[in-house]
Amino acid sequence: xxxxKQKSISPPPCPSTVTVRRxxxxxxxxxxYTTASKQNQPLSSHDVPTFPIDEILSIQIPQSETKPxxxxxxxxxxxxxxxxxxxxxxxxxxxxxxxxxxxxxQNPSKKHIAKENRNPEIAKKVKKKEEEAAAxxxxxxxxxxxxxxxxxxxxxxxxxxxxxxxGFSHVFPADCSQNDVYDKMVQPxxxxxxxxxxxxxxxxxxxxxxxxHTVFGTxxxxxxxxxxxxxxxxxxxxxSDASVRSxxxxxxxxxxxxxxxxxAYDLLGSESSELxxxxxTIRGLKEVPIHxxxxxxxxxxxxxxxxxxxxxxxxxxxxRSQCIINIRASCNRFSNETKMQSSDAMxxxxxLAGAEREKRTGNQGERLVxxxxxxxxxxxxxxxxxxxxxxxxxxxxxLQKHHQNSLLTRYLRDYLEGKxxxxxxxxxxxxxxxxxxxxxxxxxASPYMKIKFDNTEEPCNKRQLKTFPRAEKNKKIKLSAxxxxxxxxIFHEGRNQIAQEVHLQGKKADPTDRSSPxxxxxxxxxxxxxxxxMRNFSKVLWNVLKxxxxxxxxxxxxxxxxxxxxxxxxxxxLGLETELISLKSSCLVESCIPEVEAVVYANEEVSADESSExxxxxxxxxxxxxxxxxxxxxxxxEPRSVNSEENAGIPSATTHDETVxxxxxxxxxxDAVLVPxxxxxxxxxEPRQSISSEENVGIPSATTNVETEVxxxxxxxxIQNQDDPTPSPExxxxxxxxINSRMSNVQTKSAISHRCPDSxxxxxxxxxxPAPSRSLTEEMNDLDIKDKPIEKPQVKNGKTRVxxxxxxxxxxxxxxxxxxxxxxxTSTTKQRNGQKPRRRLQPAASVLLTREINTLEIxxxxxxxxxxxxxxKTTVSxxxxxxxxxxxxxxxxxxxx
Ligand SMILES: Nc1ncnc2c1ncn2[C@@H]1O[C@H](COP(=O)(O)OP(=O)(O)OP(=O)(O)O)[C@@H](O)[C@H]1O
Numbered sequence: 001x002x003x004x005k006q007k008s009i010s011p012p013p014c015p016s017t018v019t020v021r022r023x024x025x026x027x028x029x030x031x032x033y034t035t036a037s038k039q040n041q042p043l044s045s046h047d048v049p050t051f052p053i054d055e056i057l058s059i060q061i062p063q064s065e066t067k068p069x070x071x072x073x074x075x076x077x078x079x080x081x082x083x084x085x086x087x088x089x090x091x092x093x094x095x096x097x098x099x100x101x102x103x104x105x106q107n108p109s110k111k112h113i114a115k116e117n118r119n120p121e122i123a124k125k126v127k128k129k130e131e132e133a134a135a136x137x138x139x140x141x142x143x144x145x146x147x148x149x150x151x152x153x154x155x156x157x158x159x160x161x162x163x164x165x166x167g168f169s170h171v172f173p174a175d176c177s178q179n180d181v182y183d184k185m186v187q188p189x190x191x192x193x194x195x196x197x198x199x200x201x202x203x204x205x206x207x208x209x210x211x212x213h214t215v216f217g218t219x220x221x222x223x224x225x226x227x228x229x230x231x232x233x234x235x236x237x238x239x240s241d242a243s244v245r246s247x248x249x250x251x252x253x254x255x256x257x258x259x260x261x262x263x264a265y266d267l268l269g270s271e272s273s274e275l276x277x278x279x280x281t282i283r284g285l286k287e288v289p290i291h292x293x294x295x296x297x298x299x300x301x302x303x304x305x306x307x308x309x310x311x312x313x314x315x316x317x318x319x320r321s322q323c324i325i326n327i328r329a330s331c332n333r334f335s336n337e338t339k340m341q342s343s344d345a346m347x348x349x350x351x352l353a354g355a356e357r358e359k360r361t362g363n364q365g366e367r368l369v370x371x372x373x374x375x376x377x378x379x380x381x382x383x384x385x386x387x388x389x390x391x392x393x394x395x396x397x398x399l400q401k402h403h404q405n406s407l408l409t410r411y412l413r414d415y416l417e418g419k420x421x422x423x424x425x426x427x428x429x430x431x432x433x434x435x436x437x438x439x440x441x442x443x444x445a446s447p448y449m450k451i452k453f454d455n456t457e458e459p460c461n462k463r464q465l466k467t468f469p470r471a472e473k474n475k476k477i478k479l480s481a482x483x484x485x486x487x488x489x490i491f492h493e494g495r496n497q498i499a500q501e502v503h504l505q506g507k508k509a510d511p512t513d514r515s516s517p518x519x520x521x522x523x524x525x526x527x528x529x530x531x532x533x534m535r536n537f538s539k540v541l542w543n544v545l546k547x548x549x550x551x552x553x554x555x556x557x558x559x560x561x562x563x564x565x566x567x568x569x570x571x572x573x574l575g576l577e578t579e580l581i582s583l584k585s586s587c588l589v590e591s592c593i594p595e596v597e598a599v600v601y602a603n604e605e606v607s608a609d610e611s612s613e614x615x616x617x618x619x620x621x622x623x624x625x626x627x628x629x630x631x632x633x634x635x636x637x638e639p640r641s642v643n644s645e646e647n648a649g650i651p652s653a654t655t656h657d658e659t660v661x662x663x664x665x666x667x668x669x670x671d672a673v674l675v676p677x678x679x680x681x682x683x684x685x686e687p688r689q690s691i692s693s694e695e696n697v698g699i700p701s702a703t704t705n706v707e708t709e710v711x712x713x714x715x716x717x718x719i720q721n722q723d724d725p726t727p728s729p730e731x732x733x734x735x736x737x738x739i740n741s742r743m744s745n746v747q748t749k750s751a752i753s754h755r756c757p758d759s760x761x762x763x764x765x766x767x768x769x770p771a772p773s774r775s776l777t778e779e780m781n782d783l784d785i786k787d788k789p790i791e792k793p794q795v796k797n798g799k800t801r802v803x804x805x806x807x808x809x810x811x812x813x814x815x816x817x818x819x820x821x822x823x824x825x826t827s828t829t830k831q832r833n834g835q836k837p838r839r840r841l842q843p844a845a846s847v848l849l850t851r852e853i854n855t856l857e858i859x860x861x862x863x864x865x866x867x868x869x870x871x872x873k874t875t876v877s878x879x880x881x882x883x884x885x886x887x888x889x890x891x892x893x894x895x896x897x
Contacts, residue, residue, distance in 0.1 A: 074385075074451035075169040075423040077185050078146060078442075080138060080430050081210040082174040137430045138438060144168050148439055151432040160435075165442045167449045169423070174430060178217050182227045185423060190231055192421065193329060193347045194245075200348040200415045204378070204445065205427035206437035207354030208315035214427055215325075215351040216304060225325055225349055229296040232327070248287040248328045249296060251303040254407050255321035256373035262407040267303035267323070280410040287328065300325075310367060315354075320370045322377055322408045323351040350412070352378060355437075380406040384416040385448050392418070392452055421453050 139147045145166030154160045170184045189199040201224070203211035217223025222230075232247060251267040252275060266273035269286045276283045290296040308320040327347045353374040383402040391399040403409040403416050415422045426445050428438040 071452040072421065074448055074453065075185070076167075076445060076449050077170050077172065077181070077423065077425040078165075078168045079172040079176065079181060079210065079214060079425055079427045080140070080146075080174045081213075081427060083430055137432055137435050138428065140171055140173050141166070143170055146171055146442075148435070148442060150439070151435055154435070160439070163439070163442075165446050167446065169449075178214070178221055178223055178227065181214060181425070182224050182231075185425060186224045186228055187231075189347065189421070189423060190228055190235075193327075193345050194232075194235060196329070196331065196345045198346040198348070198420050200350065200412065200420065200422035201425065202350040202352060202381075202412075202422065203425050203427060204352055204381075205354055205441060206429065206434070207312065207318055209354060209427040209429050209434075209437075211351055211354060211427050212317075212319055214425060215323075215349060216300065225300060226297055228327070228347070228349070229290070229300075230293050232329075233293045233296075246330050247290050248326075248330070249290045249299055250285050250287045250326045250328070251299070251323065252282065252285055253307055253321035253323045254377075254411075255308050256370060262373070264407065265306075265321075267306045268299060277407060280413050282411065287326075310370070312367065319351065319353045320367075320374070322353055322374075324408075324411070325349045325351075348412070348415075350408075352381070352408075354378075355441075377406050377408055380409050381416075382444055384409050385451065388416060388418050389447060389451050392450075418451065418453055424448065 137149060137151070139149065141147055141164065145164060145168065148163045148165060149155075150160040150162065172181055172184070186201065189201060192199055203215050205211050213223060215223050216225055217227075229249075236245060236247075249268070252264055253267055254262055254264050257263050262277075264275040264277050264282055266275055266284070266286050268288050269284075273286070275285055288299055290299065303323075303325075307323055309317045310320050312318040325348070327349075328344060329347075330344045353370075355375050355378040380402055383400075383405075387400040387402050391397060399417060403413045409416055414420045424445065426441055428434070428441060430438070
């Protein structure tokens, strides 16, 4: 136990071997202490040196100065043009003839000026006058501020006072050289440009203030463009990386043409070098590669000769256009000097046309139009800068899009939105007469100094991106439903677009061109665009299908409508046919008065024999009565002559009789009474000795509807008809026979109402009965035949349901609309709701038949409601035997009644 305790307390023994890690080699700097200890004795855990904290703390680390990054402000320079008096007066005193100004190439008159200036006397005079003149308008305070003094006249009027403008990046006095301007203003921009940063420099000022002189200069006194080019090539020569950069020069101008708006012309192109302008993109601009200064200067001279100039009161060679000079530096490979992959950079120098006052310039006509365009462009340019300033003060307001109002500002959009660095040089004239122009410019432009470039983007090759606006092309695909041919067009257009893009991208995807997108990016873009095109195509297809679906629905609706109209037309034609038949019949009747015209609607089951055997009641018809008789009968055939098998299931006949009685207006014929008589009879079997009860029972023997109608008829026709010996038509005979025969058999009424439409039944409510019928009615009245309510058999699903009545006698429904006949016995007629009494007429044979049937003690009956026009119903119950009921059921089932 003690040994174990000692082991646990004592430290572990040192290993015999030490592994030295050699990869990666980490060797601390040897200190005197460690080297000494190493030399003397080996290391042990007790000899570990203490951490040299005091030594470390004693080391003084130089504090790095972290300056807060101040956003760069817009640099505004001011250049004061030498007084006009200085040059002109000197010229006038020393030269007899004034020569026109010529900016490029150099004006030779200036040589004389320089020569005269060498004369000390003259120089003194000039200097004195220059100082006097300068004091009159603008005075240089220091390199960054000026004092503007109004002329004496304006001071007296107290309309204006002396103002101090300060904060300029630099103020160039009148006697400054072009090189001074370059050094102070252009040099910093050029350095950035050579590092791959784009920049813009613009000259602003009233007409004749020296913008063009500052930008282009003269041959002997070159401006910032020639000096810049010189410096570019000088730097390229000095730099070891000169071979990796190439420069291109492009110059174009924007001017206005009457009624044509703004136009852009390439000043390095051929004569007809109008450029196409699309939004902020100028297409077709010629970029000339420049390899030497001479080449560049030659191109500048060429462009200046092409530029639109004109003589005005302010300037003998006044620029009438906005001139833009682009120097593009493209980097071919990785730059050792900048240690970064440079991209294309653009240095843009703009010589704006000077704002003009109409009074001063005296412009008219074309010059005035130009002047308006120039002033407008200057105004828009200023608006853009002001709105940028306001936006930077209060970013919630948003940047107003003034740049859209002119082509120049559209082109310079990135600069005017503060995305790229730029510098402005204001050129002013110092004469008293120039006070207003100078004051206006300084007041307008001095606030621009507060514009910051804190959000400048890294230089990007926007021009290249603009060359193929993909988004715009995609927008052209309409999502509305086009026609079929349009779909194909869109599809092919999309395909062509993809092919075109791929072709262009393939061209751009040159491995030597670092600014072009990679091949992978191109492929992704292609897939994306293809996906968008296909999606749009499917949308279009879907819309077209929807349209066709709607059209199909409309077509179906039209088909239904046409079918309906066809059905209606068919019904109409049927109605017309029926009318024609009735007209024909009426014509026949009229010609045969007092003939009786009867139309018999008989079923196929009506046997001809039965009809022929019926007695002819023609003589019973009143002479002056026209009778239209529709007989519908249903009979179960003659029981004696037909065997049981034949009778079974065969409805004998259904007869509808409709008799129209026309009454003479003179005589008011008493016999001719308008008696709508509706007789429905149904008789089952005849005497049972000849037919078995099972076979015959239930067969509806007959249904007879008799309509009798009495109408007025001319007397003449009646007489004529009386005289007419023409016998009654066969229809009448048949109908009368049927009436007689059926009435003789009618004790019950078959309720096969579904064979006759309700309308027909209603029409048959009014019937005219002939004289025999009336007598029959009287006789039947004597027999105390009681009317029973007829229950209409309910037809459901094509089947007839026969309701049995306990008590039934016969069916008779007689309407007596003629009040003259009310006095006749109508005891058996049930009057309802105070309606007109009806008279029932039956032939004599029916009385006998009734008597016979009464003796048969028929138990069952089949009720059939007989509605009339007044909605009255008379029910008649008929007793039926068991057999007849069964037979009737069989018949109805087989015939689908
Ligand atoms: N700093 C200067 N030193 C000497 N001459 C100057 C200077 N500035 C301008 N000039 C002369 O003034 C005249 C008008 O100058 P310039 O044509 O450059 O004015 P501008 O502002 O371009 O006028 P515009 O807007 O009408 O074109 C020219 O003859 C030019 O040589």
